[in-house]
Amino acid sequence: MEAAVHTSGLRRTYSRRHRDPVVALDDLTMTIGQNEIHGLLGPNGAGKTTLVQILSTVLLPSAGTARVLGHDVVADTRAVRSLVGLVLGGDRGLYDRLTARRNLRFWGALHKLDTRTARRRADALLERVGLAGRADDRVETFSRGMRQRLHLARGLLHEPRVLFLDEPTSGLDPVAAGAFRRLVLELRAEGRTFLLATHDMDEAAALCDRVTLIDRGRMLLTGDPARVGRFLGDRECVDFTHPDPALTEALALLPDVSDVERRDGTGWRVHTAGRDGTRRVLAWLLERDVLTARRGEPTLEEVYLRTVGDRGMRV
Amino acid sequence: MSTLRVMWHAVLLQLALSRRDPEHTLILLIAPMQTTTMLALTVTAHRPDVVANAVLAPGLIGLWVAALDYAGRIVPEDRWAGRFSPMIATPVPLGPVVAGRVAMVVLVGAAAFAESWLVAALGFGRVLAVADPALFALAVAITCLATVGTATLLSAVLVVSRARDVLQNSLGYPFYILGGILVPVTVLPGWLHPLSRVVFLSWSAELLRGSVRGDARGWPWSVAAILGLGAAAMAAGLWLTRRYVNRARREGTVGFA
Numbered sequence A: 001m002e003a004a005v006h007t008s009g010l011r012r013t014y015s016r017r018h019r020d021p022v023v024a025l026d027d028l029t030m031t032i033g034q035n036e037i038h039g040l041l042g043p044n045g046a047g048k049t050t051l052v053q054i055l056s057t058v059l060l061p062s063a064g065t066a067r068v069l070g071h072d073v074v075a076d077t078r079a080v081r082s083l084v085g086l087v088l089g090g091d092r093g094l095y096d097r098l099t100a101r102r103n104l105r106f107w108g109a110l111h112k113l114d115t116r117t118a119r120r121r122a123d124a125l126l127e128r129v130g131l132a133g134r135a136d137d138r139v140e141t142f143s144r145g146m147r148q149r150l151h152l153a154r155g156l157l158h159e160p161r162v163l164f165l166d167e168p169t170s171g172l173d174p175v176a177a178g179a180f181r182r183l184v185l186e187l188r189a190e191g192r193t194f195l196l197a198t199h200d201m202d203e204a205a206a207l208c209d210r211v212t213l214i215d216r217g218r219m220l221l222t223g224d225p226a227r228v229g230r231f232l233g234d235r236e237c238v239d240f241t242h243p244d245p246a247l248t249e250a251l252a253l254l255p256d257v258s259d260v261e262r263r264d265g266t267g268w269r270v271h272t273a274g275r276d277g278t279r280r281v282l283a284w285l286l287e288r289d290v291l292t293a294r295r296g297e298p299t300l301e302e303v304y305l306r307t308v309g310d311r312g313m314r315v
Numbered sequence B: 001m002s003t004l005r006v007m008w009h010a011v012l013l014q015l016a017l018s019r020r021d022p023e024h025t026l027i028l029l030i031a032p033m034q035t036t037t038m039l040a041l042t043v044t045a046h047r048p049d050v051v052a053n054a055v056l057a058p059g060l061i062g063l064w065v066a067a068l069d070y071a072g073r074i075v076p077e078d079r080w081a082g083r084f085s086p087m088i089a090t091p092v093p094l095g096p097v098v099a100g101r102v103a104m105v106v107l108v109g110a111a112a113f114a115e116s117w118l119v120a121a122l123g124f125g126r127v128l129a130v131a132d133p134a135l136f137a138l139a140v141a142i143t144c145l146a147t148v149g150t151a152t153l154l155s156a157v158l159v160v161s162r163a164r165d166v167l168q169n170s171l172g173y174p175f176y177i178l179g180g181i182l183v184p185v186t187v188l189p190g191w192l193h194p195l196s197r198v199v200f201l202s203w204s205a206e207l208l209r210g211s212v213r214g215d216a217r218g219w220p221w222s223v224a225a226i227l228g229l230g231a232a233a234m235a236a237g238l239w240l241t242r243r244y245v246n247r248a249r250r251e252g253t254v255g256f257a
C-alpha cells in the first residue's frame, strides 16, 4: 500500500538578515503508513511546524522531496491540498468576531464545496465535535478547548484522508485534551491518517502507533512509542558523592555508562543504560567504598530533555 | 465560475465582519462633511455651475478612501491572526478572496454618492438633477467595478511594499488630482493629461459629470476605458497576489508579517 506520507532528504532553511541561515529541517527521510497516528515528537524549535507546513503545502522545501499519498507537495500542490487537512494549535487562526458556523461555511467555500454540502457538513461536524449548541455564538466567546475542536472541524470539512495536527492540545486542560484525543481516535477508526506534532511525550504515548523523535531538524529515531519510550526511559541514573574526580574518569569508561555529570562539589550523577547497567554500576561503586550511592529516577521529561536538549551540561 | 463563487463568499464574509465591526463605515461620516465644505465654497463663490462637481467629488473620494483604507489591511490582518497559513493550504487562490472582500467595502463607499446628494438637497436646497439617469447609474456601477479591480491591485502592492503606511497615506491626493475629482483634468497642466488618462477615476469623473449635465459625448469610449483599466488592474492584482503568496511560501513569511 502506498505510504500516506513519505519524505526523502527533506531540508528547509530560513535565511536571516546578516546571519547564517537557520536549518529547520536537515535531510529528513521518513514514512507514515496509511491509517496510522504518527507522533512527531521534539522540543521547541525542533522543526515540527516546519515539517507540518511543508506537508500541507504552506511552505516550500529547500531541498529533497515530500509526497502525500504519492503526490508531490511541490509539483502537485492541487492534489495534495484536497487530500490533507491542517489543524493548528493555539487560539489563533479563526475569525473571532464571527460565529462558528460562519467560519466553517467560509472555509467550505475555500474548499470549493457547494453551498448545500458546506452547510450540511458544517452542521454535522459541529455536532460531532460537540459544538452544535454553540454554533451561532461568536468564536471570541469560546474556551481554548472549544476553539481547538472548531479547528479540527475546519480541518475536516473537505473530508481529507490525511490530517496534520500541530500541537493541538497545547494549553488545554486535561479534560479538554482528553476529549480532543478521543475525537482523534474516532477519526482514525474511519480510516484517516494523522501526523501529530507535539512536545508532550505522554500525549504521543497515549495516542500514537508510531513516533518519530526529531531535534534540530534531524531525526533521532522512529518506532513504536514503547521503543521510543525505552530509548528515552532506559536511561537510568545513579547519584553518588565522592571527593576524587579521578574515580569518575574511570567510571566514565565503563560500557554501561553513557555519561557522568557533576551536580555540585562532590556530588555526581552517572547515566546508565538499562536496569542491569545500573546494577553493575552500583556494584562497581560499592567496591570502591562509595557508600552514598543510590538509584535516581529521572522523570521521562528529564530523560527526554537530556536526550535532545541541555547537551552543554555533559562532562 | 468557481472564482466568482469564491468572490461571492468573500463578499458574504466581509458583510458578516463589517456588521460586527463597522469601523470602516466611518468614511460615511466623512462624505457629508466633505460635501458641506465643497458646497459652501461653491455657494459663497457664486459658482452654481460647479455644484455638480461638489456633489460628485465626495462620492468618488468615498469610494477611493474605502478601497485604499481597507485594501491594504486584509492580508496583514489575516496574517497576524494566524489565518494566512490555513488559507494557503486550501485549493482556492487568495486573490479572489481579497477582491471579494474589497468589493463589499467598495459598495459601502458607494453610498457616499447618495449621502452627498442628500446633503446638497436637504442642507443647501440644491437638488442636483441628473439629466441622464440611466447613464449616471451605469457610470456609478462601472466605477465601482473598476474600484474593486484597482483596490485588489492596491492591496497586493501595499502588502509587498515595505512602506505600507507611507504609501497608504500618500495615495489620496495624487489620485484625486489625476482622477479629476476635485477639478476637471482639463485645468491641470498639459503634461499631466496623459498620466491622468491611465487613472480610471479621470474617465469616471468626466462620465459622471457628463451624465448629470446630459452632454456626455463619446460615452461608450469612457465606459470602455473605465472597464478596461479596471480589468487590467484586477488582472495585475490577482497576478501580484499569486506572486507574493508564492514568495511567502518560499521565504517562510507565512506566519507573522
Ligand SMILES: Nc1ncnc2c1ncn2[C@@H]1O[C@H](COP(=O)(O)OP(=O)(O)O)[C@@H](O)[C@H]1O
Binding pocket: A014, A015, A022, A023, A024, A042, A043, A044, A045, A046, A047, A048, A049, A050, A051, B251, B252, B253, B254, B255
Ligand atoms: N519563518 C521563520 N523564519 C526564520 N526562522 C524560523 C522560521 N520559522 C521557524 N524558524 C526556525 O526554524 C527552527 C524550527 O522551527 P519550528 O519548525 O517552528 O520548530 P517547532 O515547531 O518544532 O518548535 C527554529 O530554530 C525556528 O527558530
Ligand SMILES: [Mg+2]
Binding pocket: A048, A049, A050, A166, A167
Ligand atoms: Mg511548532
